[in-house]
Amino acid sequence: MHKPRMHLVASFDIAHLQYLDEQGRATQALPDFATPDALQAMYRQMALARLVDDHAVKLQRTGQLGTYPSSLGQEAIGVGTGGALRRQDIYCPYYRETGALLERGVEVAEILAIWGGYERGQDFRHAPGDFPLCIPIATQLLHAAGVAFALAYQQRHMGAEPRVVVTSAGDGASSRGDFYEAMNLAGAWKLPVVFVINNNQWAISVSRRAQTAACTIAQKAVAAGINSLQVDGNDVIAVRAAVSDAVERARAGGGPMLIEAVSYRLCDHTTADDASRYCPPDELEAARAREPLLRLARYLGHAGLWDSAREEELQRELAEIMERELLAYRDWEPEVPTAMLEHLYATLPEPLLEQYDELAAMPPPTGAS
Amino acid sequence: MPAITLVEAVTQALAYELREDPRVVVFGQDVGVNGGVFRATDGLQAEFGGARVLDTPLAENMIAGIAVGMAAQGLRPVAEFQFMGFIYPGLDQMLSHAARLRNRTRGRLSCPLVYRAPYGGGIHAPEHHSESTEAIFAHIPGLRVVVPSSPGRAYGLLLAAIRDPDPVIFLEPKRIYRALRQEVPDNGEALPLDRCFRLREGTDITLVAWGAALKETLAAAEQLSAEGVEAEVIDPATLKPLDIHTIIDSLEKTRRCVVIHEAARFCGLGAEIAAQINEYAFDLLDAPVHRVTGFDTVMPYYRLEDCYLPDMERILAGVRRTLEYPA
Numbered sequence: 001m002h003k004p005r006m007h008l009v010a011s012f013d014i015a016h017l018q019y020l021d022e023q024g025r026a027t028q029a030l031p032d033f034a035t036p037d038a039l040q041a042m043y044r045q046m047a048l049a050r051l052v053d054d055h056a057v058k059l060q061r062t063g064q065l066g067t068y069p070s071s072l073g074q075e076a077i078g079v080g081t082g083g084a085l086r087r088q089d090i091y092c093p094y095y096r097e098t099g100a101l102l103e104r105g106v107e108v109a110e111i112l113a114i115w116g117g118y119e120r121g122q123d124f125r126h127a128p129g130d131f132p133l134c135i136p137i138a139t140q141l142l143h144a145a146g147v148a149f150a151l152a153y154q155q156r157h158m159g160a161e162p163r164v165v166v167t168s169a170g171d172g173a174s175s176r177g178d179f180y181e182a183m184n185l186a187g188a189w190k191l192p193v194v195f196v197i198n199n200n201q202w203a204i205s206v207s208r209r210a211q212t213a214a215c216t217i218a219q220k221a222v223a224a225g226i227n228s229l230q231v232d233g234n235d236v237i238a239v240r241a242a243v244s245d246a247v248e249r250a251r252a253g254g255g256p257m258l259i260e261a262v263s264y265r266l267c268d269h270t271t272a273d274d275a276s277r278y279c280p281p282d283e284l285e286a287a288r289a290r291e292p293l294l295r296l297a298r299y300l301g302h303a304g305l306w307d308s309a310r311e312e313e314l315q316r317e318l319a320e321i322m323e324r325e326l327l328a329y330r331d332w333e334p335e336v337p338t339a340m341l342e343h344l345y346a347t348l349p350e351p352l353l354e355q356y357d358e359l360a361a362m363p364p365p366t367g368a369s
Numbered sequence: 370m371p372a373i374t375l376v377e378a379v380t381q382a383l384a385y386e387l388r389e390d391p392r393v394v395v396f397g398q399d400v401g402v403n404g405g406v407f408r409a410t411d412g413l414q415a416e417f418g419g420a421r422v423l424d425t426p427l428a429e430n431m432i433a434g435i436a437v438g439m440a441a442q443g444l445r446p447v448a449e450f451q452f453m454g455f456i457y458p459g460l461d462q463m464l465s466h467a468a469r470l471r472n473r474t475r476g477r478l479s480c481p482l483v484y485r486a487p488y489g490g491g492i493h494a495p496e497h498h499s500e501s502t503e504a505i506f507a508h509i510p511g512l513r514v515v516v517p518s519s520p521g522r523a524y525g526l527l528l529a530a531i532r533d534p535d536p537v538i539f540l541e542p543k544r545i546y547r548a549l550r551q552e553v554p555d556n557g558e559a560l561p562l563d564r565c566f567r568l569r570e571g572t573d574i575t576l577v578a579w580g581a582a583l584k585e586t587l588a589a590a591e592q593l594s595a596e597g598v599e600a601e602v603i604d605p606a607t608l609k610p611l612d613i614h615t616i617i618d619s620l621e622k623t624r625r626c627v628v629i630h631e632a633a634r635f636c637g638l639g640a641e642i643a644a645q646i647n648e649y650a651f652d653l654l655d656a657p658v659h660r661v662t663g664f665d666t667v668m669p670y671y672r673l674e675d676c677y678l679p680d681m682e683r684i685l686a687g688v689r690r691t692l693e694y695p696a
Contacts, residue, residue: 090442092438119472119473119474119475120475122473122474122475122477123474123475123476123477124477128477129442131441131478132470132473132474132478134466136461136465136466139434139461139462139465139466141434142430142431142433142434142435142437142438142462143434143435143437143438143441143466144438145431145434145435145438146434146435146436146437146438146439146440146441146442146446147438147439147441147442148438149394149435149438149439149444150438150439150442150443150444151442153394153420153444154442154443154444156420157391157420157421158391165438177428177430177458178430178431178434181426181428181430181431181434182431182434184426184428184431185425185426185428185431185435188426339475340472342476343471343472343474343475343476344471344472344510344511345471345511345534345535346471346479346534346535347534349563349610350563350610350612351563351610351611351612351613352610
């Protein structure tokens, strides 16, 4: 058989970024932002995220909260991503984002309220431009592309300062058309948007291997013609460095980027899930050894910046914060029945008045969750 | 002032709002250089530039989704879907996000956007180009569904839709895109949303129709007039929220009602209108509310589309049956 002659028209490489290995040893010189103070602050935020998730799961187990998606083991992705944005930037999160939400100034009580059945939790008091948590998979990536268009438009035509949008999703989301459609548009229109994929190896029970034949998720950006990078998602320094670089490049007009942060979901998908049905125990144990808090604590310990006394002091401080936020959640102002109509439209259409009155006559629900 | 068609009135409204409001952007497939497959955006890119009138990649879900982000961030996006039959990939974004963002954030973020699409049958197009599925959208809380039926109403209602603080599905009856011409002053005056338009006064029966079906409905009313029956013709124009009061006010006079729509009968808007008349005005009725609609089947290829669409004969038959009740 004659083999036809062909020539190469395109090829690609995917780079992987890591600063701290599994033992917490630096694999290369750390970036400038990684000062002792900054690293301790990132450690604190990851510890807070873990504490919030832990309490939220316990609240659910004791009937005080609805279904909750923990981000156990993925704290570095949220904290590293959230810390890379400037206050005026916009964040379009998916639903497994405790660390990033905390970085954006979202209150713990607001996070608990969302999963405790209060829409008002999504009215982020300290992140008024950010999108609410998004539950339909990958749909928020398109919102981010639209926001990015608006930010660029407002900069060019309305004299606004350059701003960037960062959006996140899980590895399962990379199988959806929305993911590709958003990257494709972002590339075609060179939009200031950064896509961060939390590759935690699981889409509920479907493993990353079953999700796609692609050997990385980062390479999916190649088809859209945009830059991408894979980072160690358990290394908060790597996540923060990659997202910061991408955000500042986008701000300077350099266009979009996809960042795949490789991690592992050390918890159930949500409190309504039982990962023991599908998650191999040995794989889970191996993943535990790579988790992000342990890794950063080891690095800080080697550097003389952390010890058990400081850890105890931090845990005391975080426990106080948690106590305060739990009280704020428990004292959350109840929703009145008419609230379900009050924000449906800017002004309640006249045909809905009758239903409004029916709701207004209802007694508010009692405090039981 | 030259008389213009419905599709030209759409262009005129888009141009007016692009000129007046720097937040307005118009985008979709082929809306730029080509001016839209029906020419609804003809000349807009030349006048307002490629930064405000944009051709998008071909992905309807993407078009619907980016509009949510643009609107929430302070722009006034007007997105075109080439045909209603291709809008469905965008339903997820319309239903899950555009309609819900204000409620989900308790008013913090909102979606002042317009999704435009040519809709309805009767132009001998291929399959999927003749849908009338307005009821799907009307069912979704948080959306507005608006259908113009004349050049003047296309202009005034589209301006209102773009200025509305909430998402609007704006369905343009393409069968009458060029069916009649009217003088439409380009004065930027919007028409009210959420209100019916009384297109013809009458005392004997109330005919409710919207979009292209009004062409046959108004013709039927003229025919009936020649026979001594005066029909009142009402165009709801905003199908959701529905102004039932104007319809009931009319029933105070006529006590009989026929609803005409191109869409399939089952769970069509006619069912909602009949149900609301039953709830609010049962005692006014001298006859059951009758529906003259498309059939409960797939919109046929064009050889049979004239059999599917309500024509004057079927409307007249429905009216006579309702007038003669309980004969």
